[in-house]
Amino acid sequence: xSPLKRLVDYLDVRLGVRELVRQNLTxxxxxxxxxxxxxxxxxxxxxxxxxxxxxxxxxxxYRPDAANAFASVQYIMNEVPYGWLIRYVHVxxxxxxxxxxxxxxxxxxxxxxxxxxxxxxxxxxxxLFNLSxxxxxTGYLLPWSQLSFWATTVATDAAxxxxxxxxxxxQFLRGGAMVGEAxxxxxxxxxxxxxxxxxxxVIGLHLFLMRRVGISRPPFGPExxxxxxxxxxxxxxxxxxIPFFPHYVAKDxxxxxxxxxxxxxxxFYAPALFIPPAALEPAxxxxxxxxxxxxxxxxxxxxxxxxxxxxxxxxxxxxxFMTLLxxxxxxxxxxxxxxxxxxxxxxxxxxxxxxxxxxSIWGHYS
Ligand code: HEM
Numbered sequence: 001x002s003p004l005k006r007l008v009d010y011l012d013v014r015l016g017v018r019e020l021v022r023q024n025l026t027x028x029x030x031x032x033x034x035x036x037x038x039x040x041x042x043x044x045x046x047x048x049x050x051x052x053x054x055x056x057x058x059x060x061x062y063r064p065d066a067a068n069a070f071a072s073v074q075y076i077m078n079e080v081p082y083g084w085l086i087r088y089v090h091v092x093x094x095x096x097x098x099x100x101x102x103x104x105x106x107x108x109x110x111x112x113x114x115x116x117x118x119x120x121x122x123x124x125x126x127x128l129f130n131l132s133x134x135x136x137x138t139g140y141l142l143p144w145s146q147l148s149f150w151a152t153t154v155a156t157d158a159a160x161x162x163x164x165x166x167x168x169x170x171q172f173l174r175g176g177a178m179v180g181e182a183x184x185x186x187x188x189x190x191x192x193x194x195x196x197x198x199x200x201x202v203i204g205l206h207l208f209l210m211r212r213v214g215i216s217r218p219p220f221g222p223e224x225x226x227x228x229x230x231x232x233x234x235x236x237x238x239x240x241x242i243p244f245f246p247h248y249v250a251k252d253x254x255x256x257x258x259x260x261x262x263x264x265x266x267x268f269y270a271p272a273l274f275i276p277p278a279a280l281e282p283a284x285x286x287x288x289x290x291x292x293x294x295x296x297x298x299x300x301x302x303x304x305x306x307x308x309x310x311x312x313x314x315x316x317x318x319x320x321f322m323t324l325l326x327x328x329x330x331x332x333x334x335x336x337x338x339x340x341x342x343x344x345x346x347x348x349x350x351x352x353x354x355x356x357x358x359x360s361i362w363g364h365y366s
Contacts, residue, residue: 029241037107039255046256047097054090064188066181069144070282088267098297112337113216119329124206131199138191149283150292161311219337303363
């Protein structure tokens with residue numbers, strides 16, 4: 001008997017591993033027509049794991065205090081063997097994660113998979129989206145460059161426009177009147193501990209919900225039939241589906257390698273794409289650089305604050321938009337998921353994307 005079989009037998013007697021494998025891998029059937037967009041959740045899991053590993057490696061040399069932070073990042077880039085590679089993978093990885101998050105969210109919207117019974121999966125996903133953006137925002141300050149300092153000053157300033165509690169919120173976020181040592185301390189604690197722990201817990205909940213309810217059947221093709229009204233809990237089964245392992249895992253891996261290839265391409269051929277010149281100078285609170293812009297995924301929010309005559313209106317519009325997105329499954333309650341049968345939703349969907357892209361481009365050039 002081979003040593004591997006002996007090990008599996010040993011574990012099977014004690015843990016029932018063969019049953020676990022049957023229930024969760026080989027005998028777990030997922031929709032046959034699951035397309036590329038169904039792999040994005042797995043892509044996100046892989047990319048987040050990569051961020052954890054590269055983040056821990058960066059922590060070995062990074063110094064979280066205003067006097068040393070910038071120099072420690074330069075040291076990682078220029079002196080530590082392969083330090084530049086680890087840092088670029090972390091920086092580019094965070095941007096690719098936002099792209100994958102947006103695609104995951106947009107595909108869930110387009111296929112109506114947020115609808116009953118997946119409202120809670122959507123809600124946990126929405127929380128994950130916000131936590132991920134908070135991780136990006138807090139990480140941006142850590143290199144303590146001119147870009148870090150001034151982008152954080154602008155971002156935390158926006159909170160000041162909230163009526164009544166605005167000033168208090170700014171003080172709380174910064175740990176003082178201005179961005180400084182105290183801001184770096186709290187952003188560091190949030191970035192390396194608070195937010196990743198929270199994100200891990202919510203990812204766990206998201207996956208539990210996804211697995212408990214079952215993956216939705218793609219609403220395309222002649223054989224798709226709207227499911228019968230759901231009156232009590234029913235796990236969505238796919239008796240005609242493909243096994244999760246090895247068939248579906250192979251699809252997931254293909255998509256993961258595609259995203260890793262894109263990440264590697266940017267790291268090796270266009271590393272400066274996400275690192276503008278202001279990121280190469282140390283923070284100086286007395287010199288405001290001429291063109292400070294937030295990262296591309298915050299440009300829409302940045303520009304909305306400028307479009308309206310007062311920041312309060314801009315903030316209210318942003319808040320209303322995000323709230324609408326969060327509670328969408330509770331408003332859009334019709335059971336129809338096929339895009340061709342939801343013309344009003346699909347029109348708003350594409351117009352919404354166009355509007356966001358246009359406002360972001362405007363923000364970039366304004
Ligand atoms: C850390 C970020 C996230 C991770 C790791 C993650 C992971 C996953 C995984 C593995 C799946 C199952 C496979 C798939 O459909 O891709 C899934 C499904 C789902 N996710 Fe996410 N997700 C994340 C963020 C989000 C966001 C931002 C939303 C929306 C606001 C969202 C909403 C959903 C919904 C509604 C499903 C069910 C889709 C279906 O059954 O067809 N997720 N997620």
